[in-house]
Amino acid sequence: MTAKPFVDIRHAAKSYGTLEVLKDINLQVQKGQIVAIIGPSGSGKSTLLRAINDLDPLTSGEIWLEDKQVNKSLPPRQYEKHINQVRQEIGMVFQHFNLFPHLTVHGNITLAPKMLKGISDKEADDLAKDQLARVGLLDRIDYYPSQLSGGQKQRVAIARALAMAPKVMLFDEATSALDPELVEEVNLVMKKLAEEHMTMIIVTHEMGFAQDVCDRVLFMDQGIVVEEGPPEKIFRNPENERTQNFLRKHLQSQK
Amino acid sequence: MGLDFTVLPEFLDTLLLGSLWTIGITLSAAILSFFGGILFAVIALYAPAVVRYPFRLFAWLFMGTPLLLQLFLIYFGLIQIGVDLPAFVAGVIGLGLHFAVYNSDIIQAGILAVDKGQFEGARTLGLSNWQSIRKIIVPQAVRAVVPPIGNNMIALLKDSALVSVIGVTELTLSAQLAISKTFRPFEFYLAAAACYYVINLLLEAGLRRIERRIQAAR
Ligand SMILES: Nc1ncnc2c1ncn2[C@@H]1O[C@H](COP(=O)(O)OP(=O)(O)OP(=O)(O)O)[C@@H](O)[C@H]1O
Ligand SMILES: [Mg+2]
Numbered sequence: 001m002t003a004k005p006f007v008d009i010r011h012a013a014k015s016y017g018t019l020e021v022l023k024d025i026n027l028q029v030q031k032g033q034i035v036a037i038i039g040p041s042g043s044g045k046s047t048l049l050r051a052i053n054d055l056d057p058l059t060s061g062e063i064w065l066e067d068k069q070v071n072k073s074l075p076p077r078q079y080e081k082h083i084n085q086v087r088q089e090i091g092m093v094f095q096h097f098n099l100f101p102h103l104t105v106h107g108n109i110t111l112a113p114k115m116l117k118g119i120s121d122k123e124a125d126d127l128a129k130d131q132l133a134r135v136g137l138l139d140r141i142d143y144y145p146s147q148l149s150g151g152q153k154q155r156v157a158i159a160r161a162l163a164m165a166p167k168v169m170l171f172d173e174a175t176s177a178l179d180p181e182l183v184e185e186v187n188l189v190m191k192k193l194a195e196e197h198m199t200m201i202i203v204t205h206e207m208g209f210a211q212d213v214c215d216r217v218l219f220m221d222q223g224i225v226v227e228e229g230p231p232e233k234i235f236r237n238p239e240n241e242r243t244q245n246f247l248r249k250h251l252q253s254q255k
Numbered sequence: 256m257g258l259d260f261t262v263l264p265e266f267l268d269t270l271l272l273g274s275l276w277t278i279g280i281t282l283s284a285a286i287l288s289f290f291g292g293i294l295f296a297v298i299a300l301y302a303p304a305v306v307r308y309p310f311r312l313f314a315w316l317f318m319g320t321p322l323l324l325q326l327f328l329i330y331f332g333l334i335q336i337g338v339d340l341p342a343f344v345a346g347v348i349g350l351g352l353h354f355a356v357y358n359s360d361i362i363q364a365g366i367l368a369v370d371k372g373q374f375e376g377a378r379t380l381g382l383s384n385w386q387s388i389r390k391i392i393v394p395q396a397v398r399a400v401v402p403p404i405g406n407n408m409i410a411l412l413k414d415s416a417l418v419s420v421i422g423v424t425e426l427t428l429s430a431q432l433a434i435s436k437t438f439r440p441f442e443f444y445l446a447a448a449a450c451y452y453v454i455n456l457l458l459e460a461g462l463r464r465i466e467r468r469i470q471a472a473r
Contacts, residue, residue: 085381087379
């Protein structure tokens, strides 16, 4: 018997007009599990990830986090309150970092905890230091984002998300915008989170990283999950022809 | 009758006092126009329609009519409905609201230019719509538009001469008073121009300092 899923996506569907971007997707993630989502451009990976915290609302289907439905139907005002609460429990890391350029690293990390959790300045300082230590950037606490490298920016963005003590972390191509030599420092931070048993859903183009870190890999194409399984199986013995083609092309392009 | 600048020293204190009033009215109106501009921009972009449409009419009134008329309306017109403002206050309100409407246009453009990812980043952390606007969007928009707002403030300094017509003894009116006693318009208008020039330099230096301070935070 498997445990009750931590993140549960049931019959998720989404359309833009007549374009069906997600078609009846089901995904259960257990606590502490790390799931990679791979697939060609336009297959709906980002849309699915962004549906989990309702940044891109589904057309139909349900998203559950533990025993709470994320996208439950409520009157607008109540929904706003509900979703702001739920989002505090779901960390998200974007391809382009989305750090706040007008705030220092300290400000970026402490803004939300201060506003939403009412912590004191002293607690906020400690929190910023703890989270920065976690991503190895304690010495950059008073820098502005414009004074950081891409890899450092992304590590700060991860620290900012972690500062809310989320139950699950979502990564949307966290290293795609980085120069190749900066990718590893971000990957290392994510690996560390994996060792700490953070529940993570990771959209990535880096097959090597997915293979190293993830418990499960989903291959998406044209809005459906074509194939899923442990990384060894997906990467070594993919069953589906579309998966095989994608991986072959991908490996070629990486050479 | 040639030029005679020896008449100036006697009225130096008049010109200095006038300069101080000009500085005072400019700074007060600048502050009002800055915060008013932010408020108007937020109303224009985010307020519900019942607020937004009347506001548009108001903004149009301030952009589409002469500042001079607006000052008359506030100073002489409002008395009729029982609002008797001191000339200085009427001048600050008139100049401040007039330039607030212009600043609002610039700030609105600044808000719309803030990257969409900023809003998403804020909402993802759990900030509400309004918290995100207040803490993330507006501060960035304002920083981005400091240079054009600075230009407006220099225009404001020059337009502050208009409040002389409602009897604020700022620089221009001070010069006129000295002229009425000495009949030396050329000398005193030149002197007033020199004072405006110096105040302008000070204002520009102040604006440059603000720009430098926000450089990293952008
Ligand atoms: N706001 C939108 N309006 C219309 N179509 C959209 C919108 N956002 C996304 N789409 C479409 O939805 C599909 C899925 O997009 P999505 O961004 O989820 O793909 P992806 O798998 O993340 O691709 P990539 O690897 O390039 O990031 C694409 O065909 C895209 O054009
Ligand atoms: Mg994507």
